[in-house]
Amino acid sequence: MKRTIVMTGGGSAGHVTVNLALIPHFSKDGWDIHYIGSYEGIERQLISRLDKVHYHAISTGKLRRYLDWNHLKDPFKVIKGCYQAYRLIRKIKPDVIFSKGGFVAVPVVVAGWLNKIPVIMHESDLTPGLANRISFPLAEKLCVTFPETVEQLASPKAVYVGAIVREEIMHGDREQGMRFSQMQRVKPIIMVMGGSLGASSINQAVRTHLHTLLQRYQIIHICGKGNLDPSHDAACYKQYEYVNEELADLLAITDIMISRAGSNSIFEFVSLHKPMLLIPLPKESSRGDQILNAESFAKAGYCEVLADNQLSGDLFVKTIDKLYDNRFTYIQEMKKYNADNNLNKLISIIKNHAKRK
Known part of the structure; x- marks a missing residue:
């Protein structure tokens, strides 16, 4: 039956x-x-x-x-x-x-x-x-x-x-990712994800520091429904409301992640060996679970962490640079994890x- x-x-x-x-x-x-x-x-x-x-x-x-x-x-x-x-x-x-x-x-x-x-x-x-x-x-x-x-x-x-961890997320195609994003392999690629609904504070921080970041990086920005901003369009800055089938391919070309700290996503990044800057939801708008997730991952050596109220100054860019410069250290720690x-x-x-x- x-x-x-x-x-x-x-x-x-x-x-x-x-x-x-x-x-x-x-x-x-x-x-x-x-x-x-x-x-x-x-x-x-x-x-x-x-x-x-x-x-x-x-x-x-x-x-x-x-x-x-x-x-x-x-x-x-x-x-x-x-x-x-x-x-x-x-x-x-x-x-x-x-x-x-x-x-x-x-x-x-x-x-x-x-x-x-x-x-x-x-x-x-x-x-x-x-x-x-x-x-x-x-x-x-x-x-x-x-x-x-x-x-x-x-x-x-x-x-x-x-x-x-979803199996399909582990089998991204780099060439497909480059074609879909229209990126060129000339600079490191950052992917920014604020969760499926987006994150206004992360979106704002990226766009505020966009000129500085684009001098060193290319950025794939998944910003959430209704959060596209055409005024910031640039060759090395690609915005998407949400990505579904193409996500595995885009992750395959990504060097470092900027993300909230929802457990499902960040464990997938660990499995893919993607160094992360985690910006957990603050307690004012959550039950604090993402803060605990981020603390656990930082302790394991997988990521850097910034609080939501630390995004306005130069610390945001400095932490991204630190993450990229030390990326191989984070990758070595993530390779120890097996799911x-x-x-x-x-x-x-x-x-x-x-x-x-």
Whole structure:
């Protein structure tokens, strides 16, 4: 009998990339794959293009760390989402649910628990996010990226599997990357990523110091939806709102990274041996998980770190120069990291907890 998995997770690309790593393996093994996400989130953009995945949209709330009248509507959206997810799961009858987190995942986990479907969750950051903390009591297992997370949770449900890296990200084509970006191999290439939604402070810092940076580097700037600035167009400065299929090729030509500190992305950079300047989200606009991620990576010798409020002065350019000048030291440390078997561990856990029909 054909087996079925429901996957969920969204709100940012980081809540989708592990699912993207899993999907080819479950598809190859003949599983029927369904994905429950939001109506307009980035998960729909990333998953809907996949031929062998059935995408279902539900209503979802959102965690906001600021005052907003939409707070009043969110509980009703979550209740509606739980009802929609419950009906979907009753219809799909999956063997197992895999949740990557984000607030779209909460109704799906609740609906899975109500339908007595085993739920396996995944946490990328050192400390679990609010959605995963809410869902944790309803899950069979929470697979984590950092061993410290197992110690924090002190529960037999928490299992260390390590970082999950998409296989396709490891096979970029340098020639394709050069053609797509129209770069020339005359100067080192920096890639700037502020996450799937962009990062205004990083975008501003790069553009403020663009003239100085372009004297030494070429820059590929993934700046987020609606954040292109044609006034800064230059031959050695390429801007993109978001890059999907071409990302592996662009990473293949990249010498150093400037990035936020979302765990999924920065573990991929480690696996690719890309020295990083990490600029974690500040506590004012996050729960501080990226700060912990960045501290952990700095301690391991993989990166340099700047706080968001350190981007306005000369320190930004000086730190980039330091990172590039010492790039081989960072690369040697990153070569010690091995994530080869982590994905197989996660797949085994999911399959071992699937219901037997």
